[in-house]
Amino acid sequence: MKLQTKIPRRRNRSASFFASLLLLPITLLFGSAAIAEEITGEEKSQQVLRVSAIPDEAPTELQRKFKPLGQYLEQQLGMAVRFVPVTDYAAVVQGLAADKVDLAWLGGFTFVQARLQTGNAIPLVQRERDRNFTSKFISADPAVKTLQDLKGKSFVFGSISSTSGSLMPRYFMAKDGIKPETFFSRVAYSGAHDATAAWVQAGKADAGVLNAAVWDKLVASGKVDTSRVRVLATTPPYFDYNWTVRGDLAPELTAKIKAAFLALDPQIPQHKTILELQAAERFIETAPENYQSIEDAARSVGLLK
Structure with a gap:
């Protein structure tokens, strides 16, 4: 089952980006x-x-x-x-x-x-x-138009245990003959979907994948600059x-x-x-x-x- 490729029109948004990720009190974490x-x-x-x-x-x-x-x-x-x-x-x-x-x-x-x-x-x-959840592959590299263009580049997942930020994207990539550990130059894990978008926008990774719902929320709130970060492909649907x-x-x-x-x-x-x-x-x-x-x-x- 092939990934659904999509390159949306570029839109200008201000990029006030994820300051809250840097302001989290340690006492919240257990x-x-x-x-x-x-x-x-x-x-x-x-x-x-x-x-x-x-x-x-x-x-x-x-x-x-x-x-x-x-x-x-x-x-x-x-x-x-x-x-x-x-x-x-x-x-x-x-x-x-x-x-x-x-x-x-x-x-x-x-x-x-x-x-x-x-x-x-x-x-x-x-x-x-x-019942019909999807994941979005994103990149800020203007030369990258498809997942195949990412060969030899760096890639970021969310958590390794994330369904939409790791497992199902990995599963669908495997169906297209892509094994991340050999296809990409470096594979990293951001730990969360919003962090994945932040990494890609900041250039810490050439591309990444995240939960479609979080992507939509970040776009709607202006927390991702869609004139820079683009959706490359969307997975087929799955339960989440x-x-x-x-x-x-x-x-x-x-x-x-x-x-x-x-x-x-x-x-x-x-x-x-x-x-x-x-x-x-x-x-x-x-x-x-x-x-x-x-x-x-x-x-x-x-x-x-």
Whole structure:
């Protein structure tokens, strides 16, 4: 299946770019060990819903997006909700496996990892767009028009565990005969989609790949200069993000969490704000079998054994 090439018209935008990436307080960041230390007696008795998310964007952005959702969940569930930031994708999976996180926003690949590690992680809901998600390949090099023009140049992925920033782009490149470690002169990992765009715009890498939704948001907000950074190609669609609970969470609570997401209605102002921050029109039910193709892709490129 070939990548869909696209070279958009050039547009002038101001390039005030990702200053927040340089202003993140260290106290916002917790690895899996810190998660364990942060759990209180009250939370162990399940009076607090502990929520986390893969750090696919800057921590300040994740906090901003979660705040109204957390308040809504508190209202719907009748219990406190606490967001637990992490430093990397693996920490979220480990948090679910160690019963230190109850609910997590995962990519398709991190869900597969969580399911394999826990044996019972349950995907509850996804956005409609997550049934047909895509990734964008970008470059700021004016001589580069296609992926083949990148031979011998440097390339940046997001996190190695990212579905849209690593796994699926790698899978589709393999189908076109491109093995990144031999095709590119250097392969790096930025850790997050917005960081990937920043690297490419700053010239730290000749090209990169990121989540299409983040790319669209960066363009809409003027945080990427589209007169310099261009989309080279778009992947075919695949399943991606979902909200997952640990499998041993009380069934009654699991059902209430799922119902709360499904009840979000864009016609209600409070709900509209939540949905817009989550880049969602609405949430729909999902199931483990939707992510079998992600597991198969990960095994085919050697990211799962």
